[in-house]
Amino acid sequence: MDKQHFLHRLYSFSMKAGMYIFLLLISTNSFAQTEQVDMADAMRSNGKIYIVVAVCLTILIGLFIYVYSLDRKISRIEKEQ
Amino acid sequence: MKKNWWKILSFLLLVYTVLAGFLGKVPRLPILNETIRNMYFHVCMWFGMMVLFIISAIYSIKYLRNFNHKFDIYASSYASLGCLFGVLGYITGTEWVSVTWVTDQDQSFASVLKEPKLIGAAIALLIYGAYFVLRGSFTDMDKRSRVSAVYNIFAFAMLFPSIWIIPRLVGSLHPGAPGSDSGNPALDKNDMDMGMRAIFYPAVIGWTLLGVWIATIKIRIQLIKDKSIING
Numbered sequence: 654m655d656k657q658h659f660l661h662r663l664y665s666f667s668m669k670a671g672m673y674i675f676l677l678l679i680s681t682n683s684f685a686q687t688e689q690v691d692m693a694d695a696m697r698s699n700g701k702i703y704i705v706v707a708v709c710l711t712i713l714i715g716l717f718i719y720v721y722s723l724d725r726k727i728s729r730i731e732k733e734q
Numbered sequence: 735m736k737k738n739w740w741k742i743l744s745f746l747l748l749v750y751t752v753l754a755g756f757l758g759k760v761p762r763l764p765i766l767n768e769t770i771r772n773m774y775f776h777v778c779m780w781f782g783m784m785v786l787f788i789i790s791a792i793y794s795i796k797y798l799r800n801f802n803h804k805f806d807i808y809a810s811s812y813a814s815l816g817c818l819f820g821v822l823g824y825i826t827g828t829e830w831v832s833v834t835w836v837t838d839q840d841q842s843f844a845s846v847l848k849e850p851k852l853i854g855a856a857i858a859l860l861i862y863g864a865y866f867v868l869r870g871s872f873t874d875m876d877k878r879s880r881v882s883a884v885y886n887i888f889a890f891a892m893l894f895p896s897i898w899i900i901p902r903l904v905g906s907l908h909p910g911a912p913g914s915d916s917g918n919p920a921l922d923k924n925d926m927d928m929g930m931r932a933i934f935y936p937a938v939i940g941w942t943l944l945g946v947w948i949a950t951i952k953i954r955i956q957l958i959k960d961k962s963i964i965n966g
Contacts, residue, residue, distance in 0.1 A: 710752050717748075
């Protein structure tokens with residue numbers, strides 16, 4: 654009976670300890686996450702991001718020139734009629 | 735040129751969006767990382783879609799009031815541009831999902847497919863898809879205009895439960911659902927600071943104006959095609 658009691662105490666203690674370690678791991682993990690969120694800092698520091706901006710701007714300006722030329726073409730047709 | 739100031743405004747706002755959107759400061763958030771910049775592109779598509787569908791519904795109501803064929807052309811052109819924006823929003827959304835929902839939160843692809851926001855948006859877009867099927871199936875022009883105008887109002891009404899209400903009632907990974915903290919999709923003050931808002935709202939206006947511009951080009955082409963019908 655006494656042995657069984659001891660085993661039960663041991664079991665509950667180890668469960669509690671395990672729980673503490675688990676919580677500790679979780680909390681350090683989430684702590685690390687809030688401390689250091691990965692951003693594109695390296696890309697920004699060596700200036701490569703400007704190439705991405707340049708590419709996007711080129712596409713955007715190209716699209717706008719196309720839409721503008723369509724607009725003018727239709728204006729010409731409207732005038733003809 | 736005086737009438738075209740908003741086209742120039744759209745261009746300037748979108749150039750500003752790309753410049754400030756990539757180079758500006760954004761809050762450092764876990765999981766999202768740099769992808770929070772998608773706010774300036776993905777979310778703007780849905781805002782633009784909503785505005786274009788509202789304009790479309792207004793012209794459908796106008797058509798039903800005086801049966802002017804011009805308004806039917808307006809309504810269908812704005813609806814098609816709204817659909818384009820919606821499809822672009824959907825595609826960009828799946829791209830964003832692939833790095834934020836699937837990998838980092840241990841979500842499988844199957845669980846992402848169950849997302850109420852995705853299903854709702856798909857339903858809304860399919861209802862608008864049926865609008866064009868309906869339009870194409872009529873040979874009589876007046877009938878086509880009348881039936882599709884009524885259907886367009888129904889499709890507009892269906893937007894509200896499918897993309898605004900139901901995704902907010904059930905659990906979802908998408909910002910704005912009860913599971914997440916924010917009450918409004920991604921417009922929470924914790925996610926978006928003032929610096930981001932200063933880029934986000936101009937971006938919304940810029941994209942929407944671009945959509946309206948392309949829609950007006952579509953309208954003008956159709957007006958030239960149907961000139962004999964409108965004047966005769």
